[in-house]
Amino acid sequence: KEFPDGYLYSQFCFYYNQWKARVNPTMHMDHKVGDKLYVDFAGEKMSITDKDTGEITPVEVFVAILGASQLTYVEAVMSQQKEDFIAACENTLHFIGGVPAAIVPDNLKAAVTKSSRYEPTLNETFEDFADHYGTTILPARAYRPRDKALVEGAVKIIYTKIYAPLNKQVCHSLAELNTAIWQALEVHNSQLLKGRNYSRKLQFEEIERQTLAPLPVLRYQFKKQFQARVIKNGHVNLGPDKHYYSVPYRYIGKRVKLLYSRTIVEIYSNYERIALHPRNKNPYGYTTDKEHMASTHRFKSDWTPDMFLDWAASIHEDVRLYILQILERKQHPEQAYKSCLGVLGFAKKAGNERLTIACQRALSYGVYNYKTIQTILENKMDNYEESLFADELPMPNHDNIRGKDYYK
Structure with missing residues (x-):
């Protein structure tokens, strides 16, 4: 109302942008070779068409570009979820054949859980992916497209170089669409840069490939x-x-x-x-x-026949023979193990020597169980003279005894 002859909207915007450029200038960035890989999703989607139903499914387009050589990678994925995002980042690293010092993503949820100007909280899975490949994540500041101007520019270029050639082509699967994208991408990377005598691919091979860290032997397993x-x-x-x-x-x-x-x-x-x-x-x-x-549970889990036989052999060979007889006669392994544990436990209570003699006694009886050894040791039968058991006692002479001739 005060200035009816003032600028209209378009002229106002023109002069405002001129003023803004003077008070908020941009800085030219010199990118170090092998330093940063910028990644982002294109704003416009591509699509695949179901062959049977004709249903059109929109798909996201992932774009990555190396800072120094400007070698570009493009891939269509089903979503911006972390599974698809991380898989696309991994495919990029294998496409360029190495690992840069840092990956610079936008503040999408698949990469950054909580944005911050100084120390953003990274998505744990994406951080694990970076650890696997030995690189660093440096998220761009939120709402600061200049932090990733290179990839923003790459997105605009692929609209012309990739979207336009494929505009009339109908693809029925993600694999078919990506095959077409990569064919157009090869042309784009091999084309000479404007006003220069080299292409992105040639510049990459000459100055950047050798500066990238080697890829690990195994691919990342998504967790x-x-x-x-x-x-x-x-x-x-x-x-x-x-x-x-x-x-x-x-x-x-x-x-x-x-x-x-x-x-x-x-x-x-x-x-x-x-x-x-x-x-x-x-x-x-x-x-x-x-x-x-x-420790007690670990000991029990180690119970095996060999474990008890080795334990018994460390005491005496006759003890091992006795334990072997117990193991062979018990129907259930755990029942045998408990008997063996009880018998071998006497080595600590009575000593190796007494246990050895007790096992020798029990072997001569042909009885193989824990209670037999317990009885021998408790009654101190291991101290009896061997002759009392080994030799037969003579029959005494007496008038009331009929003798062997009586029964003929």
Whole structure:
């Protein structure tokens, strides 16, 4: 109302942007070779079409670019969830054939749990992925597109170089769409940069490839999380498999976090890994590490025939023979183990020598059980002279005894 002849909207915006550029200038960034890989999702989606129903499914487009050489990678994924995001980041590293010093993502939930100007909280799975590949995550500041201007520019370029050529092409699967994307991407990376005599790919091979860290031997295994409480027998139940895994017995009753992949299960308490097991999908089964058990339970779990025979042999060979007879005669192994444990326990109470003699006595009787050894030792029968048992006593002479000739 005060300035009816003033600027209209378009002219106002034009002069405002000129003023803004003077008071808020941008800085040219010189990117170190092998330093940063910028990753982001394109704003516009692509799509795949169901061959049978004709249903069109929109898909996300992941874009990554190396800072120094500007080598670009593009891949279509089903969503921006961490599973698809991490898989795309991993495919990027294998595409470039090495690992940069840092990965710079936007503040999407798959990468950053809580944004911060100084120390953002990273998604645990994405951080684990970075640890596996020996790199660092440096999230861009929230609402600061200049922090990742390179990848923002790359997104604009792929709209022309990849979206446009594939605009009229109908793809029926994600794999088919990605094959078409990568063909167009190869052309883009091999094309000479404007005003220069080299391409992104040529520049990458010449200055950046050798500066990247080597890839690890194994690919990253995506891990899922599960929270559970350690039960009284020192095991924790992984709900999706209904399988039990042992933890050190001192954690009984505490809540722990399980990180599990296709082949391994890791168990954490207060960010400290307390157990590592191979994954077993046998429902209601138990996977137990003996080191996690209390000493008394560990001893019992070690019960085997060889364990008792070795223990007996360390006392005397006759003791070993007696234990062997017990093991062979008992129907149930645990019944035999308890008898063996009782017999061998006498070595501590009565001594090795007395136990050896007692076993020799019992072997001569042909009776093989715990009570026989107990009776011999309690009645001190091991102190009797051998001749009392080995030799037959002579028949005394007496008038009232008829003698052997009487019965002929």
